[in-house]
Structure formats: C-alpha cells, structure tokens
Amino acid sequence: MNNDNNHFDYIVIGAGTAGCLMANRLSADPNHRVLLIEAGGRDNYHWIHVPVGYLYCIDNPRTDWRYRTAPEPGLNGRSLIYPRGRVLGGCSSINGMIYMRGQARDYDHWASVVDDPAWRWQNCLADFMRHENHYRQDPGGDADAEHGDFHGHGGEWRVEKQRLKWPVLDDFARAAEQAGIPRSDDFNRGDNEGVAYFEVNQRGGWRWNTAKAFLRPALSRPNLTLWHSTQVEALRFAQTSDGPRCLGADVVRRGRPRQVSARREVVLCAGAIGSPRLLQLSGIGPARQLENLGIKVVKDLRGVGENLQDHLQIRSVYRVSNALTLNAIASTLRGKAGIGWEYLTRRTGPMSMAPSQLGAFTRSSSDYAHPNLQYHVQPLSLEAFGQPLHPYPAITASVCNLNPTSRGRVRIDSRDPCAAPIISPCYLSTDEDRRVAADSLRITRRIAAQPAFARYAPQEIKPGVKYRTDEELARLAGDIGTTIFHPVGTTRMGRAGDSQAVVDARLRVIGVSGLRIADAGIMPTITSGNTNSPTLMIAEKAARWILEAASSH
Incomplete structure (x- = not known):
C-alpha cells in the first residue's frame, strides 16, 4: 500500500x-x-x-x-434561505x-x-x-410477505415508525380519505398514493x-x-x-x-x-x-x-378549536418541561418529531394519471421558519408540486472558491406549475371541509379564503411558497x-x-x-x- x-x-x-x-x-x-x-x-x-x-x-x-436564492420572479421578488x-x-x-x-x-x-x-x-x-x-x-x-419484497433488513440505514400520534392529524387523515385519498400502509412500494404517517430515519428516538x-x-x-x-x-x-x-x-x-x-x-x-x-x-x-x-x-x-x-411548498394554516396542538403545549414553561421530560425518559413526544408527521399523495386534477402532489401536515403553525408558534391552536398543511416543469440553474460569479454561487430555482416560471399551485390550494380546502374535520371548526388563516381565482391563487403561491430543500x-x-x-x-x-x-x-x-x-x-x-x-x- x-x-x-x-x-x-x-x-x-x-x-x-x-x-x-x-x-x-x-x-x-x-x-x-x-x-x-x-x-x-x-x-x-x-x-x-x-x-x-x-x-x-x-x-x-x-x-x-x-445559501440564499437570488430574488425569484416567480416568488414576486422574494429570496429564500437555501x-x-x-x-x-x-x-x-x-x-x-x-x-x-x-x-x-x-x-x-x-x-x-x-x-x-x-x-x-x-x-x-x-x-x-x-x-x-x-x-x-x-x-x-409486523412484516409480511408483501412488505418483505420491498424492504430490507440488516443494512445500515435505519427506518422506523414515528414515536407519537396526534388526534388532530388522525382526523385530518380521515378527512383526506373522505376527500378521495385512500389510506396507505406503505409509501415506498412504487406507488405512494394515499395518506399515512411518514416513516423516518431514526433509531430509538x-x-x-x-x-x-x-x-x-x-x-x-x-x-x-x-x-x-x-x-x-x-x-x-x-x-x-x-x-x-x-x-x-x-x-x-x-x-x-x-x-x-x-x-x-x-x-x-x-x-x-x-x-x-x-x-x-x-x-x-x-x-x-x-x-x-x-x-x-x-x-x-x-x-x-x-x-x-426543487419542490416548492405552499403552506395553509388552519386555526382549530377543541384540539390539542403543539402551539398550546409549548406555550407554557410547564408544557415545555413536560416535553423535555418525556423525551429524556422515553425518547417520545414532540422532541422526537420529524418536522412533518402526516403525509399524503394525491392528484391536483383528473388530468394526471399519477399523484403529483405531496402533503406535509403538522400539528403546529407559525408565520415563517424560525419564528414563534402562533398563540392559538392550529395545524399546517403544506402541499408541493412533485413534478415541477420549472427549471433553474446554479452558477458561480467569482473565481473565489469560498464565494457562494448564484442559485436561481426559477420557481413557478411555467403556466403548468402556476396552475398546479392554484389547484393544490383548492385540494387543501376540500380536505379541511370534510365532515371528519368539522368538529375542529377550522378557520383558514393562511392564505385566506378571500383568494379564489386561478390568478389570485397563483400570485398567492408566489407570496407564500417556500422550498422544502430538495434541489x-x-x-x-x-x-x-x-x-x-x-x-x-x-x-x-x-x-x-x-x-x-x-x-x-x-x-x-x-x-x-x-x-x-x-x-x-x-x-x-x-x-x-x-x-x-x-x-x-
């Protein structure tokens, strides 16, 4: 050697x-x-x-x-953290x-x-x-022959169930079913259509x-x-x-x-x-x-x-009643202490949470032969990443176009090896992507309006029910859309x-x-x-x- x-x-x-x-x-x-x-x-x-x-x-x-993106025309001039x-x-x-x-x-x-x-x-x-x-x-x-054909054992990359459940998310899943999205017991067998809790790369919390x-x-x-x-x-x-x-x-x-x-x-x-x-x-x-x-x-x-x-997500926030969400639990010192103690002693609870817990895959319209939307649903809400939780109980249902037709670029503008490149994702730069964005917000509203979710009396706080036309919703997507970090x-x-x-x-x-x-x-x-x-x-x-x-x- x-x-x-x-x-x-x-x-x-x-x-x-x-x-x-x-x-x-x-x-x-x-x-x-x-x-x-x-x-x-x-x-x-x-x-x-x-x-x-x-x-x-x-x-x-x-x-x-x-990194940050360049100001994005499709996001109405906004720049995003990347x-x-x-x-x-x-x-x-x-x-x-x-x-x-x-x-x-x-x-x-x-x-x-x-x-x-x-x-x-x-x-x-x-x-x-x-x-x-x-x-x-x-x-x-809980393996069976069918799952054994799709999942391995003994490798290095651990996949586990999440270590928590939220009743408000369970009911959102039931509402998704009522809206025509079937239950899934495995998103990873080649057709991920359906609604279920995500599996995560964790080991023991x-x-x-x-x-x-x-x-x-x-x-x-x-x-x-x-x-x-x-x-x-x-x-x-x-x-x-x-x-x-x-x-x-x-x-x-x-x-x-x-x-x-x-x-x-x-x-x-x-x-x-x-x-x-x-x-x-x-x-x-x-x-x-x-x-x-x-x-x-x-x-x-x-x-x-x-x-x-990249996948651009559009966040809808619904204020809810008669529901326990993280907004309420984490609003007091006693609640925060309980969260910390639960994780310390059992490796469960909110500190074991992936950023999104419930997932769903569906179609934005009948024009698509396959699921072209993905939901990340959370029992919490905030104005933007890194900001405090809202002072009222709420959930967030974020939806992204799985197959965007917009194409961007990454280019250096300096010979300095330590300089950041110019990142231009060109989000929402095609008519199809703007149409899917508008339709996806309508799908979110359809789910929230189902009987299984009615007991929470959901109120759409973001983006707001006043936005309804294709033009309004597409412009709105540019105002509130953000990356889910998949370049x-x-x-x-x-x-x-x-x-x-x-x-x-x-x-x-x-x-x-x-x-x-x-x-x-x-x-x-x-x-x-x-x-x-x-x-x-x-x-x-x-x-x-x-x-x-x-x-x-």
Whole structure:
C-alpha cells in the first residue's frame, strides 16, 4: 500500500448523504486507499441528534452553508434561505428525516432518458434494499410477505415508525380519505398514493444520519482517511490523448494549501449545489461563462449547473378549536418541561418529531394519471421558519408540486472558491406549475371541509379564503411558497449526444476520465417525494460500478 499522505486510490469529495456511503463501500476492500474530504466539521453538535433540533441546525453556520436564492420572479421578488448541510452527514444531519423513495415511474423515466435498464424501478429497488434496515423486517415485527419484497433488513440505514400520534392529524387523515385519498400502509412500494404517517430515519428516538450509519463503522479501517474542516478549492487535471483526466484536487487543510492525488477516480458527492459549483471553479461547465470569469476551460459542458429542480411548498394554516396542538403545549414553561421530560425518559413526544408527521399523495386534477402532489401536515403553525408558534391552536398543511416543469440553474460569479454561487430555482416560471399551485390550494380546502374535520371548526388563516381565482391563487403561491430543500438535477445524466448531459448512465463525467458524480445532481428529473433516500440509492449504484471497474483492470 502507498503510504504517501497525499496519494490515494479514490478521493471522495463531500461527506454528506452520498459521500458517507461511498466512503464505506470503497474502503471495504483493504487494498483501496480512500480519502474522504468534508468542508464542514464533525457531527458532534447535540441538536443534530435530537430530532426537533433541525430548528437549530438550519441557517446555523456550524451545520449549514447558509445559501440564499437570488430574488425569484416567480416568488414576486422574494429570496429564500437555501439550507445545505455543512457537517459530517451533510443534509442527513439537518433534514426532515423522512424516508421516501418516490414513485416507480420516476426511475423508469430515468432509464428511458439514459437508455439503460439499470435505472429501472426494479433495479433501483434492489439498491434501496441493500442498505436498508426497516422496522417491518425486525424479528417479531409486523412484516409480511408483501412488505418483505420491498424492504430490507440488516443494512445500515435505519427506518422506523414515528414515536407519537396526534388526534388532530388522525382526523385530518380521515378527512383526506373522505376527500378521495385512500389510506396507505406503505409509501415506498412504487406507488405512494394515499395518506399515512411518514416513516423516518431514526433509531430509538434519535436522528439516524449517514455519518452514524455508514461513516463511523468504516473509520476503524486503516485504509480510510477522513479530512473534515477541509475546503476543496479546485479539481486538478492533465491533458491526455483521450482528453482531460482528473488527477486529484487542491485543498486547504488546517490553513495550508495542499494537493492530493487519486490513482483511480475522484468522486464528487458535494450535492446539487456543491458539485456544479466545484466543477465550474475547476474549468468544467459552459465555456463562455467560465471564460468571462477568467477560468481556463478544461471541458465545455453546457449542462453543468443547469436543470435545477426543487419542490416548492405552499403552506395553509388552519386555526382549530377543541384540539390539542403543539402551539398550546409549548406555550407554557410547564408544557415545555413536560416535553423535555418525556423525551429524556422515553425518547417520545414532540422532541422526537420529524418536522412533518402526516403525509399524503394525491392528484391536483383528473388530468394526471399519477399523484403529483405531496402533503406535509403538522400539528403546529407559525408565520415563517424560525419564528414563534402562533398563540392559538392550529395545524399546517403544506402541499408541493412533485413534478415541477420549472427549471433553474446554479452558477458561480467569482473565481473565489469560498464565494457562494448564484442559485436561481426559477420557481413557478411555467403556466403548468402556476396552475398546479392554484389547484393544490383548492385540494387543501376540500380536505379541511370534510365532515371528519368539522368538529375542529377550522378557520383558514393562511392564505385566506378571500383568494379564489386561478390568478389570485397563483400570485398567492408566489407570496407564500417556500422550498422544502430538495434541489436536484444540476449535473444530470443523459445518453450520448445529449448536449445538456453532464454524466453518462454510469455517472462518469462526459469527456473527462477519472471523475464521477454520485449525488442528487445527477437526477434527470426530480423524484416524486423527499430526495434524501434516492440520493443514497444513487451512491449505492455508483460505488458498485466503481468497484466493478477496479476489479476489471
């Protein structure tokens, strides 16, 4: 084994959701020397691990890059916070912990885009199950043959039931049924239509992030090196007869510049914002844009930073009567003390809550053959993230368009490797997205008006019943819509001849050897649900292909 501290077989950039799994898989062979680099620090901040602690991790420089979007025309000029994890575990350390794969049609579509059956649902399902440790498969659990075909046991990625119930949410679920949304007993078998409590990535009431699941078990291996608090400034390349080859990276570690080299491959796992940013800084991207910044063009790839997609949620707040919600419980010192004591002694209650508890998937209209809306329903309300709870009992029903047609971009506007990129999601920039936004608010009202919810005498506080026409509701969506932090697509995969593709079907950067991308950026289209677990599946596939390539040489 080469003991030079600057030379490795593989360099993985980004110790987030994908990077932790990637480092685990590549270092499983003791003959592979692996370096994992993370700009953020250790995940030893206590609020990372207490589920409700996401409130203290988002927009916190200790755990978050603290990006913001550019002012968005579709949001009537507003700019949004755009959290991305800057800590071991990445976004899995600060996200909503919801375990969601999406819909089978998402992956079948990807397979058609790249003309590779490896991306079909049935083949992706095997990669989801490979690292899964699902409560339904626990000894003595409630597994049956049907669920056993869809869920794995013994993997690193723990999936559990939530550890609380709310009567007001149970009744909202019954109202959703009365509105035509069926009950679901599993959102993750390829068709997630229905209403149910979300399953979460927790273990015994604690957040289960990818640093705990994949990285910590691997750190005892002598062939895996972790450099946290280390900034990658650029990738390094050499010109060969076959085109540019990625040799490694320039980094700043402990305040000193350093070069590291990869004998086999560099794997970008920096996410849908971080990976295109680093590619552009390194000379891979739209040539004209790079030349205007004085960056030497290594490879002209027009798709780098393009095709940004995200889920925009529209929050409806209903004031309720005769209901216990978190607004009331958390309004007194006695209530807060009770919440803390319950979590301390049983790991249950509001401190064990994922940000959203109840989920629902349905159609915005009969025009859609599949569910194109997702609900995140909470037994609480507030004006905006980070602000105090309202002084009255209320619930929040947030709805998002699962398959937006709007496309944005991520672009650097400086050669400074520490400067934030310009993030322009271009929300609500198409007629279809504005129509779905308006229709989705009407679906929310239909659910709230059902008999099962009538005993709460719900009053629509936000957005307000005075907004009714398509034009009013679409404009309103721009006023109140906000991201649920699912950026994807900015280094998307495609087949040969696709001028906007950045990676091929096996996630190799097109026209550049020795470099792959394995994160949410490679998605051609966004999945129909939360994006964290699909990102793990992508990394699982990529790691296997990398190891297969190594064994064939």
